[in-house]
Amino acid sequence: MKELKIFGIVAVFTLILYWGVEPFAHSQMHKHVEGDNLQYSDLKPVAAKGDAAKGEALAAACVGCHSIKVKNMPAPMDAVASAQAYGVNPPDLSLAGAMLDEKFFAHFLLNPAEVTKSKHFAMPPSAGSEQDAADIVAYFKSIAPKEATAKEGYEFACGRCHANRYDKWTQIGDVPKTKSNIKTGVDLAALDFKKNLGVYQNKLADYMGKLPPDLSIIIRARSEHFLHTFIEDPQSQLPGTAMPRVGLNKEGMEKVFTYLEETGDPSAPKRKAVGPWVLAFFFIFTFLAYGWKKAMWKGHH
């Protein structure tokens, strides 16, 4: 049939056009970076077997800077004061054992600056030997809660440097719900929060070189492959970046992605729900239109 042939030609040219401006152009514009599936293969395996009980004693030193909420250990300083002291607020360690790769974590305790590939990392080496490191890791693995939300994972891994304004998350926590004075219209609590955030962000920007970007819709701005390889090893995609290697394990990475997808692409579940109905409608529409056309053109040829 002639019309089908014409349609075929139009379709072929359209697909060639699409191939050239999308997959082909992107393959040429962005260099391909191969990740190593969170193996951290540049780090040697840790031979020592960890002992959680010994680790607990060693971890007592951690709370000099960090909080461990699951053990009801508060941070010695609030986020803003910590940033003034170290440049950034040290993370709460409750999830460290669940989010971090075991091997990475142990090496990190021995030499933070080297394994994070970040020259100015605030944390000093914090384990005397490989055995100590393995013990501390074992302890944090033993205390990590089984159930943590995606947001808690994000907070641990990203949330002290990166805000997420579409989730009202800032580097110093959720934006508090405040009310303005009904007579003056001024919201002092909100202004206080803004000031604290400003102080924190200034310190953070000094520490990192610039304020790390807001990650609200990073999931749409970068491809999933880029984000995976970038989080796994920031230097691989962006040589010279101040972002440290975080050392997430598979579960940790999944938590971070779940959160980024929830904030950056919140319509995904709705698209899946509505899409089939709309398409079904147009299939029926087209079927009926074809019947109408058949009837109308009857006797015309």
Next chain:
Amino acid sequence: MAHFDENAKPFSHKWMNERLAVDTLKRVLSTEYWIPKNINFLWAMGMVLAATFGILLISGIFLLMYYQPNVNLAFDSVNYTIMSEVGYGWLWRHIHGVGASIVFLIIYIHMFTGIYYGSYKRGRELIWLSGMLLFVLFSAEAFSGYMLPWGQMSYWAGMVITNLFSGGGLHADFLVEWIRGDYVPGQAFLNRFFMLHVLLVPLAIIGVIVLHFGTLRIPHVNNQDGEEFDFEEAAEQYKAGNVKESKVIPFNPVFLSKDVFVMGIYFILFFYLVFYHFEFAMDPVNFDPANGLKTPTHIYPEWYFLWSYEILRPFSTNIGLIAFAIAQVIFFTLPFLDRSPNVAPASRRGLFKYWFWALLIDMIVLTFMGKLPPQGIWSTVGLVAALTFMALWIALPIITAKEKKL
């Protein structure tokens, strides 16, 4: 004063007829608007375009309710308010985004259909010219709309395109500043592009669509064979019941039924893209907020402008600008550069057959190169394709003048 029936009930058929000539309108615009029988689905692209424009208008009105034309709020009003807080805001946005991209695909198919079948020739020049005017207006509409989310590509595309008006060696920087209302794209720039996108350009488009339809009425649409026949005679034949022998059909309901069927297939594709593949129409770079201090690694326009962008790029500034300016207007001259007496499909017309496919392939090559970084082999291919484009237009009057009368 015409004669009015005193007894006609308000809004009755007779009453309406006396005031609005509804029967005549219906006859002239639909039931006795004669369409050649011998046309294929490519002739339905006009209605597909009209439908897409309608979709863009409606989805645009919904987006307009929540969009904030302010450099500090625009990005989040699009990416947060509309996407998360407004019920089905995401659907309107995806429809608008996909529609804005796909409308150009259909426009190009529509244009190349016209070129292939010689529908711009002898008596139909105004159809072509008004159509090209629509293309220019759609381009302005697309560009001004692209600015509005105030993302990185919006900002830098605005910077690059407005810079073109400095005229290279002419250094007409005052003109660029006048267009922007500032030294760089800023609030004044966003406000005026917002106005252009939601009011002035759509208004002009609606006007020119009416003109475009009007230009069709007298010469009638072309047909697959470029055959010339007496529409009135054929219409009489049709009305007398010789439906099979007549070369024409009424627009409504006979051709309309085919239009609607083609639109159905088109909508399946359209909504597949809206729900499952909208990202092709949304450049990821535009999901980074505009930042005047950070240039994106590659700056390129949307796919439908890539071919003319690539005609600009491989040359030195001044020559590039001249080539670019020529590329913008050259299609307007098609009916006058084509010297052949034949209104016929390209396949039956001597060298023009090769000219048509060469132009199509050359524009696809230009499109590919326009997106790639201008390095190594790609910039050479781009240069050759740009020169080929120019050469094809220079060759057109020569090869068509030699064409034998069919």
